[in-house]
Amino acid sequence: MRAVNAASAIPPEQLRLSVAPMMDWTDTQCRVFHRLLAPHARLYTEMVHANAVIHGDRSHLLALDPVEHPVALQLGGSEPALLAQAARIGAEHGFDEINLNCGCPSDRVQAGRFGACLMREPALVADSVAAMIDACNVPVTVKCRLGVDDDEHYEVFRAFIDRIADAGCRMFVVHARNAWLKGLSPKENREIPPLRYEWAYQLKRERPDLAIIVNGGIATLDDATEHLQHADGAMLGRAAYHDPYLLHRLDVAWFGGELQTRSQLLRALRPHVEVQLARGVYLKHISRHLLGLFGGQRGGRAFRQVLSEGAHKPGADWSLVEQALAVTEAFSEVPSSARADAALRLCSGQA
Structure with a gap:
């Protein structure tokens, strides 16, 4: 197993509650609002392609208000050297974590061979993660699906996780459904493939040294709380955006404090x-x-x-x-x- 970078340990209390990276939504203005609602939540940027980080307008793409911490930069891409360079830039800009997207199913990511497509290329993901770890001094993590299309074998999913863990990744956000790369829109991919939380739960039981965060279909306080019985944390996506007060209720319920109107x-x-x-x-x-x-x-x-x-x-x-x-x-x-x-x-x- 590859040596894990010294900065890889994220405090457990920071893993319990998080808000998913969401394209066109979780920009810096959104994250400042979410931080006010949930002081203990871990926040994520929209996915930014490594090339954009390297060559684009960083003042816009990597905009970060100090109140947002802890906040992670999610990267898209499939070239280890470029991902490493982008990870280093992200860490230098003050992000507390660099997260690699292995779950987005859109046509654009398929054409660029990144996102959910990477579920079929564990060796490439492992090389990318290793390069990113070498390039920066903050934790490097992965957000993934259970598989793509007709992948129905838990052992394949676990082997993917093990390969990436061997490269040094110690935290995985698991969107607990497959990504269907043909025939479904990104919106449908968030709703139609069946949820299988039990795969994430089993992974945590079998790999207790890994931090496993459950994502997908979490819409209520009770839903989120149930996941804490089986995994290290719950990541909310659309529910946190469409019902942001839920974030505040969760933060108070799990961490204490006074419920505000x-x-x-x-x-x-x-x-x-x-x-x-x-x-x-x-x-x-x-x-x-x-x-x-x-x-x-x-x-x-x-x-x-x-x-x-x-x-x-x-x-x-x-x-x-x-x-x-x-x-x-x-x-x-x-x-x-x-x-x-x-x-x-x-x-x-x-x-």
Whole structure:
């Protein structure tokens, strides 16, 4: 077995709760919001291709606010030398972990021979991981599926993990379903292939020295908590984005602290928003990550409507967020028969 880099050990408490890397979603503005909701969660960037890190606009691609830590950079790619170079750059930019994507099933990654395609090339993944470990001084981890297409044998999945572990990787995020490379869209690949959490659980039992994080289909506090009985942590994806308050509930339930209201949490984001606005960031780039905060609550639709319709307008600032909160809060403060009228008056500035 290859010697593991000295920085590879991630504290167990940082593994318990994490938010998945999600393309077009988990940018720095999203991660700052998630950090406020869940102070103990481990956060991940969107997947960034190694070539983009090396040759692209790093100020944008590797944007990182100090409050985000601990935060991992997820890389895509299949060339060990390029992945090593990108890993070194990511570590130098302050990321706490470099994660290799071996699970994305999109056409683009298939054409580029990375993402889920790498599940069929364990030797290449092992070489990539070894090169990345040699190149940087932070943990190098892997996010993978159970297999691709008709891979139905647990032993094949375990052999993939063992090969990568022998290269020095000690932590794996397992999206507990196969990736179907033909016939399904990326969205369908998150929903149609059946979940098999038991493979991740069995892997943890058989390889207790590895950190195993379960991902896929986790939508409730009870779902996430159940995984802690069998693995080192639970990683939330779409549920954390569409229902961000779930992150806060999990953080309080698992780590302690006082449960805050949605309004309290959002108002705590104001200093960050105003700093970003002063730097020239448009409100719409921040507010789009806030739309799910009142999901399923009275006034949630009005909250989304106010932000969605106003955030793109020139000069939109924190006052729009307060307007959205006022509309939402009015739904719980007035009799149901008057809520619609009150919301309309607040939206039009008459209240």
